[in-house]
Amino acid sequence: MNKMTLGINIDHVAVLREARRVNDPDILQALYTACENGADQITIHLREDRRHIQDSDVKNILMHSKVPVNLECSINKEILDIVSTMRPHRATLVPEKREEVTTEGGLDVVRFEDEIKYAIEQLHDSLIPVSLFVDPTIEAMDRSKELGAEMVELHTGLYSNLFAMLHSNLPYSNHAVTELDLPRNELEVRLEKSLNEIKTAALHAKKIGLEVAAGHGLNYHNVSEIMNIDAITELNIGQSIIARSVFTGLGDAVKEMKKLTSR
Numbered sequence: 001m002n003k004m005t006l007g008i009n010i011d012h013v014a015v016l017r018e019a020r021r022v023n024d025p026d027i028l029q030a031l032y033t034a035c036e037n038g039a040d041q042i043t044i045h046l047r048e049d050r051r052h053i054q055d056s057d058v059k060n061i062l063m064h065s066k067v068p069v070n071l072e073c074s075i076n077k078e079i080l081d082i083v084s085t086m087r088p089h090r091a092t093l094v095p096e097k098r099e100e101v102t103t104e105g106g107l108d109v110v111r112f113e114d115e116i117k118y119a120i121e122q123l124h125d126s127l128i129p130v131s132l133f134v135d136p137t138i139e140a141m142d143r144s145k146e147l148g149a150e151m152v153e154l155h156t157g158l159y160s161n162l163f164a165m166l167h168s169n170l171p172y173s174n175h176a177v178t179e180l181d182l183p184r185n186e187l188e189v190r191l192e193k194s195l196n197e198i199k200t201a202a203l204h205a206k207k208i209g210l211e212v213a214a215g216h217g218l219n220y221h222n223v224s225e226i227m228n229i230d231a232i233t234e235l236n237i238g239q240s241i242i243a244r245s246v247f248t249g250l251g252d253a254v255k256e257m258k259k260l261t262s263r
């Protein structure tokens with residue numbers, strides 16, 4: 001099996017800090033703890049509305065991180081200018097909607113073809129390799145390659161939601177995914193289909209020369225099926241690790257995920 005790189009997304013630490021508009025919890029403490037306990041990479045998302053990570057966080061994290069930093073950003077011109085100046089180890093282009101709670105769906109590589117192409121060129125001019133956060137479809141893999149990306153990150157949000165609606169108490173909570181309020185046998189069929197789509201897209205992406213990451217909504221329960229896909233060699237995981245850290249501390253939460261994602 002190929003080696004797996006574990007990217008720890010520490011945005012969610014900044015969510016907590018920004019909720020209170022204070023300087024606590026300290027994002028650099030999160031960086032050091034994640035690195036000391038198994039992070040192979042740090043992932044952060046400089047959102048247009050700066051709801052969690054701020055420009056100064058990006059600078060500080062780049063300056064102090066002992067592992068590569070994967071900076072997620074939209075294709076907005078102002079953001080791309082900032083990212084180009086910051087020179088992260090990699091930029092991952094993601095779709096962004098102001099009103100969304102979290103990233104919904106992958107980049108539309110057909111509709112925004114020109115904008116994405118310019119964004120990739122601008123980042124390449126600053127010597128920044130580019131990954132595209134896309135839905136797991138053959139078309140998205142082919143278009144990403146044609147547009148000049150080095151890598152894709154497969155959006156695992158649908159897989160994660162289906163898994164949670166089947167195997168956790170999510171359907172009984174206030175945050176049940178209403179469009180997935182379906183009979184269990186239907187959820188099972190959809191979960192298998194979703195996993196197969198991820199497998200097929202990953203294999204195809206690898207075949208055409210793209211590196212393949214996956215992420216969004218991955219947790220301690222649903223990650224093992226994704227680990228079985230050899231073509232996927234990087235995972236970016238945040239929310240579930242920071243959530244667990246409330247009870248176990250961040251160090252143990254990272255260690256436990258590292259154990260589940262080592263190969």
Ligand SMILES: CC(=O)[C@@H](O)[C@H](O)COP(=O)(O)O
Nearest residue numbers: 011045072094101102103216
């Ligand atoms: C693209 C993506 O999946 C991430 O950016 C991640 O989920 C954390 O960011 P948000 O919490 O801002 O969506």
Ligand SMILES: NCC(=O)COP(=O)(O)O
Nearest residue numbers: 009215216217237238239
């Ligand atoms: N790109 C996905 C990511 O960075 C982490 O997503 P999540 O685990 O916070 O849902």
